[in-house]
Amino acid sequence: MSSKILNVGLIGFGLSGRYFHSPFLSTNPGFKIKTVVERSKNEAQEFDPNIENARSTDELLSDPEIDLVFICTPNDTHFPYAMDALENGKHVVIEKPFAATESEARQLADLAREKGLILTAYQNRRWDSDFLTVKKLIAEGKLGDIVEYESRYDRFREVVPTESWKEKKVPVGGNVYNLGPHLIDQALVLFGEPETVTAEIRTVRPNSEVDDYFDIRLGYKDKLVIVKSSLMVYENKLRYVLHGTKGSFIKGGLDPQEETLRKNILPTEQPWGIEPEDRWGTLYSKDFTGIIESEAGDYAPFYQNVYDAIVNGAELDVKPEEVVRTARVIDLAFKSSEEKQVMTY
Template sequence: MAGGKYNVGIIGYGLSAKTFHIPFITAVPEFNLYAIVQRHPKPGDDASKDHPSIKLYHSAEDLVKDDQVHVVVISTAPESHLHLAKLALNAKKNGTFLPFTPTAAEAKELTDLAKAQGVLLTVYQNRRWDSDFLTVKKYIEDGTLGRIAEFETHFDRHRPEPPAENWKAYNSPGNGAVYDLGTHLIDQVVYLFGMPQRITGFVGSQREVNPHGLEDSCTVLLHYDNIKMLATVKAGVVSPEVNQLRFWVRGVKGSFKKFHLDPQEDQLRKLGLKPGDKGYGLEPEEHYGTLNLVKGGEIVSEVAPTITPPTYIEYYRRLAAALAGDASQIPVPPEQSVGVIRLVELARESSKLGKTLTV
């Protein structure tokens, strides 16, 4: 630590770094935004101008040579994660990024390397701290819904036009809906219920015009034979709905249905709110979910207020605690994320073969 703080170096200076990392790193007292790798700064997009106190590097190789860097955040295209993470871990830097890697074998390699080097490795599953997910988690854990028979988690949007011409439009390793949104949604299911016994995947494109073959949509069925539950993970780009379904959870004592996404991303990207600002992370009442409960042999309905979340800042709070020596606070154990990437691989294989596979 330097001056009682962990110095953070970020590789990449795009949307992910600006929106999902820097606002939370700078909000946690234990961290210092120390350095950023930006290969080609431009007028109006220059990390050194936006953050005058940082060191600006033009290569990841130069960043990891800096002895003052304690934590490396990788916010680049997924196919670069293995190479960049190995650079950081071999230099004995702690690391975090999302998605993990294109393959479970690569993810396992990095997990083993981090252990061998004696450093901390975690994966940026910030949506474990979505307000609506934490509301669902509460109702499941306190028994409100009883034994869960079906769990649906959705991230559907209506974007049928061809994707914007950038790296995200190409069908490259680690890219596409099942890696992008799917890893968040699958992680939420695995976090609640563990690994399934079987998996059925439908991975492909819903767009009529898709020049680069991007896998823009996915539906993944996770079969929990041990608890007699089916989990559905869905992310599509053809969904012309005013109110997009987010969660639909059905149990023997009741159900929970929720529309609309957690507000944090829109607040960060569109409204310019930051952690600590008034209203940040809070969902408007008109977006609350609905509880249907079995009472006295009848089903009654009531509004289900969204809980006040700790927000995505909790990820970095826990990371700071883990770096200080409390292993129980690691935000996302990498072993869990190896399992998530394995499920992504199996979903794509299931889709290609047209059959359900054993996990």
């Protein structure tokens, strides 16, 4: 076990920086949050008074002591900030979306490879309770060969909040870029690259400026994979529906980690990531029909893997080439929806 401590810089301290990254970084002995970029506020010091402030990204990136940078800023800044960080010799973790396009994603991956730096995306939903449960059921063969997979991530936001940039018509905005990377990444982890991409992307809420509904279908020779999201679903219990040659699995609810972190509870609190029983899914099959207890979710392995990749040369769990393929699907989804055509992957 290496005793090396990585100095971390966070660019941005909103929901992502404050409630996702800081709790896990601060409780992992391999990391020290050294500096946070906040233009005018000092909210990082409310979390930990030992954290330093930087008033610009240039100030942070010019610090030779910073080893690793987390980019937690509005979507359209991810690509330029990541390029700057890599050019300054920093390892980089980028919030989703990793980049606006497949081309940008490839440029980042190529630059990181050229400089010998670790680059990854924060695909934390691979460590959600529900996804770990689905992954285990498939691996154990409980469903047989999957013929249809549907994953949804719905919310109900009837009143469009005017103060959030996420609800503005801005570059790299909208629900496809916000929730799409999670659902697409999970599907690609399970089934690999598809043959086709077909999508319907819409604005369904009155007065909405952004796409707030998507239905993206990934075509495979032996299965159909559907990922959907709407911000106009009042009863959003449906999360996963899987049908296979041996049975079906239906599950609702969301992983509890985000709601726990928002209560200022650190991930060292035990038990961690345990789903309430009313969120557990049901398996229907000839061999067994009944409730399946969910696996415990835990985002901590993502951070440990980043540490091990930087310090010990371990293989990344979320590889740049995997992030590139997610960006490709998003590109094709927008094109499919616009042209009303099935796109070849």
